[in-house]
Amino acid sequence: MKTYEKRYIVVEDYLKELNESQKEAVLYTDGPALVIAGAGSGKTRVLTYKIAYLIQQGYRPYTILALTFTNKAAREMKSRVAEMVGQETASRLWMGTFHSVFSRILRKEAAFLGYTKDFTIYDTSDSKSLLRSIIKEFALDEKKYKPGLILGRISHAKNSLISPEEYDRDRLLVEADHTAGIPRTSDIYRAYASRCKMAQAMDFDDLLYNTNILFRDHPDVLKKYRDFFSYVLVDEYQDTNFAQHVIIKKLVEKHHHFCVVGDDAQSIYSFRGAEIENILSFEKDYTDSRIFKLEQNYRSTKTIVKAANSLIDKNRNQIRKEVYSENTTGNKIGLIRAYSDLEEGIQVIGKIAELRMRTLSPYSDFAILYRTNAQSRIFEEEARKRGIPYRIYGGLSFYQRKEIKDVISYFRLVVNPMDEEALKRVINYPLRGIGDTTVSKALSCALTNGVSMWNVLCDPDTYALDVNNGTKRKLIAFAQLIQSFMNASSEISAYDLSIKIVFESGIQKELSSEMTIEHQSKRENLQELLNGISMFTSDREEQGEDPCRLIDFLSEVSLLTDQDSGDEEDASKVTLMTVHSAKGLEFKNVFVVGLEEDLFPSSMCMNSPKAIEEERRLLYVAITRAKENCILSCSKSRFRNGSMELCRPSRFLYEIDPQFLDIPTSDKVKSQPQPVSQPQPPFGASHLAASPHFKKLPTVTENNKKIASFPQYNLSVGDQIEHERFGTGKVISLEGEGDSCKAKVTFVHIGEKQLLLKFARFKKL
DNA sequence: CGTGGTGAGTTTTTT
DNA sequence: ACTCACCACG
Numbered sequence: 093m094k095t096y097e098k099r100y101i102v103v104e105d106y107l108k109e110l111n112e113s114q115k116e117a118v119l120y121t122d123g124p125a126l127v128i129a130g131a132g133s134g135k136t137r138v139l140t141y142k143i144a145y146l147i148q149q150g151y152r153p154y155t156i157l158a159l160t161f162t163n164k165a166a167r168e169m170k171s172r173v174a175e176m177v178g179q180e181t182a183s184r185l186w187m188g189t190f191h192s193v194f195s196r197i198l199r200k201e202a203a204f205l206g207y208t209k210d211f212t213i214y215d216t217s218d219s220k221s222l223l224r225s226i227i228k229e230f231a232l233d234e235k236k237y238k239p240g241l242i243l244g245r246i247s248h249a250k251n252s253l254i255s256p257e258e259y260d261r262d263r264l265l266v267e268a269d270h271t272a273g274i275p276r277t278s279d280i281y282r283a284y285a286s287r288c289k290m291a292q293a294m295d296f297d298d299l300l301y302n303t304n305i306l307f308r309d310h311p312d313v314l315k316k317y318r319d320f321f322s323y324v325l326v327d328e329y330q331d332t333n334f335a336q337h338v339i340i341k342k343l344v345e346k347h348h349h350f351c352v353v354g355d356d357a358q359s360i361y362s363f364r365g366a367e368i369e370n371i372l373s374f375e376k377d378y379t380d381s382r383i384f385k386l387e388q389n390y391r392s393t394k395t396i397v398k399a400a401n402s403l404i405d406k407n408r409n410q411i412r413k414e415v416y417s418e419n420t421t422g423n424k425i426g427l428i429r430a431y432s433d434l435e436e437g438i439q440v441i442g443k444i445a446e447l448r449m450r451t452l453s454p455y456s457d458f459a460i461l462y463r464t465n466a467q468s469r470i471f472e473e474e475a476r477k478r479g480i481p482y483r484i485y486g487g488l489s490f491y492q493r494k495e496i497k498d499v500i501s502y503f504r505l506v507v508n509p510m511d512e513e514a515l516k517r518v519i520n521y522p523l524r525g526i527g528d529t530t531v532s533k534a535l536s537c538a539l540t541n542g543v544s545m546w547n548v549l550c551d552p553d554t555y556a557l558d559v560n561n562g563t564k565r566k567l568i569a570f571a572q573l574i575q576s577f578m579n580a581s582s583e584i585s586a587y588d589l590s591i592k593i594v595f596e597s598g599i600q601k602e603l604s605s606e607m608t609i610e611h612q613s614k615r616e617n618l619q620e621l622l623n624g625i626s627m628f629t630s631d632r633e634e635q636g637e638d639p640c641r642l643i644d645f646l647s648e649v650s651l652l653t654d655q656d657s658g659d660e661e662d663a664s665k666v667t668l669m670t671v672h673s674a675k676g677l678e679f680k681n682v683f684v685v686g687l688e689e690d691l692f693p694s695s696m697c698m699n700s701p702k703a704i705e706e707e708r709r710l711l712y713v714a715i716t717r718a719k720e721n722c723i724l725s726c727s728k729s730r731f732r733n734g735s736m737e738l739c740r741p742s743r744f745l746y747e748i749d750p751q752f753l754d755i756p757t758s759d760k761v762k763s764q765p766q767p768v769s770q771p772q773p774p775f776g777a778s779h780l781a782a783s784p785h786f787k788k789l790p791t792v793t794e795n796n797k798k799i800a801s802f803p804q805y806n807l808s809v810g811d812q813i814e815h816e817r818f819g820t821g822k823v824i825s826l827e828g829e830g831d832s833c834k835a836k837v838t839f840v841h842i843g844e845k846q847l848l849l850k851f852a853r854f855k856k857l
Numbered sequence: 858c859g860t861g862g863t864g865a866g867t868t869t870t871t872t
Numbered sequence: 873a874c875t876c877a878c879c880a881c882g
Binding site: 161163189190192296297299360361363463465467520523527670671672694696697710732 | 870
């Protein structure tokens with residue numbers, strides 16, 4: 093047997109760095125192992141050391157399969173394993189997300205499922221768009237049949253390995269759809285599945301669903317992989333869904349050499365099918381299994397750990413464990429109560445500025461965590477006002493932007509012309525005179541003939557497409573354009589091809605036609621995409637691999653999310669992100685904001701105790717991100733859906749043992765949540781009433797009379813402002829009151845515009 | 858076919 | 873404010 097850079101591995105050395113329970117978990121390889129890893133208990137360390145140990149024990153690296161949920165987690169683990177066993181060995185491991193590993197397998201074995209190797213991966217917006225057209229074709233009420241809702245149903249079915257036929261037979265599902273007023277969901281599901289197949293496309297859920305089909309219907313293929321993978325590791329096991337559970341089970345059926353790691357207290361993805369039961373019932377599923385509990389938290393202070401424990405204790409459904417910390421006691425959990433969402437922003441950012449000065453910490457030691465992305469804006473604005481650098485995660489990812497998706501759609505089409513969603517996207521972009529009517533005709537023609545739209549475009553006459561000659565010429569010209577890219581794709585590199593596509597499709601011309609700010613940024617984004625391809629191509633060439641084809645780039649890119657593409661930890665910036673995306677991270681100081689009923693816990697789960705337990709786990713995750721200081725905040729009112737709403741403090745604030753809370757003396761938290769009564773005594777924030785940032789109730793002015801200034805927006809006629817999108821301009825007039833305050837502004841580039849100040853994003857110059 | 862205007866809905870989390 | 877669907881007109 094080959095030796096795998098053994099010089100890196102000296103068992104005695106690294107075992108010394110583990111505590112007793114970690115060591116046991118690493119060394120046990122005889123059967124199924126469940127490692128319950130409390131927050132901050134060194135989970136990743138156990139996983140990486142275990143992989144190193146396996147290699148040292150003679151397991152060949154390329155037979156070790158390690159599955160994670162995010163690309164980031166996979167990358168991180170890979171680099172930490174590399175530190176121990178060397179880059180070369182680490183790169184041989186099968187390590188990646190469920191989706192990326194399974195898509196690799198599926199591409200290899202595509203033929204068994206009637207797919208080509210070059211199948212497309214539909215992202216959520218492709219799926220929704222396809223559903224929208226199916227709903228239209230079925231002539232169903234689009235108010236009832238919302239694509240997002242239907243996709244959720246289908247997704248849930250696939251994650252539970254329910255086929256369209258089984259869906260029909262499932263009493264519960266059918267009844268639920270009936271009462272929800274969407275009885276034809278199963279028909280839509282069936283049509284959706286067949287259209288995906290026709291388009292040679294798989295959605296995210298198909299990557300799991302089809303992997304299971306592959307293993308279920310082709311025992312020889314299953315045997316191949318089962319024999320091939322000698323040891324399987326799964327990270328974040330509490331987040332696996334039924335499909336993943338079944339696939340893993342099949343892979344390890346013979347040898348039972350596998351180890352799953354997770355924390356039931358951190359299960360926060362049930363909304364997309366994660367089944368906490370997978371981890372809760374592991375012992376029953378594998379009677380020969382052993383459980384290891386990692387209970388020492390190395391990350392946080394005693395206070396933070398105890399406070400988090402006191403909260404999670406309120407959950408019924410959990411594996412008992414006692415997470416403890418040997419670190420210092422540390423500060424109590426801070427509480428901030430604000431009058432408004434705006435003031436919450438001011439206070440939190442103020443506190444960050446203060447703490448930074450006092451403790452001389454860099455901004456990168458601070459994180460603001462919120463329940464919903466919509467909450468980020470106020471903190472962003474406040475940080476900007478005070479000149480505090482920050483970095484926002486989430487929101488629209490690079491690859492979801494229109495201009496990028498358009499270009500990628502060309503790539504997709506070249507690789508797989510059956511890709512209906514890509515085709516619909518670019519067939520008339522840039523405008524080439526092929527409108528909706530023609531597209532619908534071509535589509536229904538394709539459907540009646542049982543072929544894809546691409547076939548119809550290439551051969552309109554064969555399928556008797558009913559359009560006039562001019563239109564037919566345009567269709568054929570488009571098909572030939574794509575065909576020319578396809579021909580070129582076998583001869584030139586992915587980068588050269590992408591350049592060719594951008595120029596010859598007319599995208600380049602389209603984006604250069606206008607000199608507006610939007611177009612400028614679109615051009616920059618496109619350039620960034622091309623740079624990315626260039627880097628990807630040259631990386632591949634350096635590693636001496638086959639010339640990089642477009643499909644290689646695409647298959648990588650379609651499983652990437654914004655979390656991955658973002659620039660590396662920028663030296664010194666405050667982090668703003670949702671609690672969900674903070675999982676697995678840690679910060680010295682953490683602010684968890686918006687702790688109000690209907691927000692955290694979310695209003696979506698008010699009637700479901702299970703959902704409330706998940707929200708509680710979510711807050712548990714948030715609190716346990718903190719190493720030294722954790723500060724919770726809530727506001728008494730908040731702008732939501734266009735109007736100011738009164739908010740009650742989150743029930744969770746009352747569930748944390750008060751001995752760990754630093755309760756402001758002027759504002760003792762009462763033992764029960766109470767509705768906010770109208771006049772509230774000010775608590776330590778009376779100065780804010782005079783602050784220009786404080787949003788006043790609408791000022792009374794005479795109706796429709798133009799007024800010279802809006803003190804609440806600090807804006808008067810004649811002011812120069814800079815708008816985020818429109819650039820600089822001058823205020824000519826002001827009008828309206830309260831929420832409907834409007835300003836007429838003459839912008840340098842665009843001319844006159846009305847701005848509704850409640851929404852307008854601008855700053856005074 | 859393409860454009861530009863109107864009106865409705867929007868905000869939970871994401872591989 | 874934004875985005876999307878829909879409609880009327882050139």
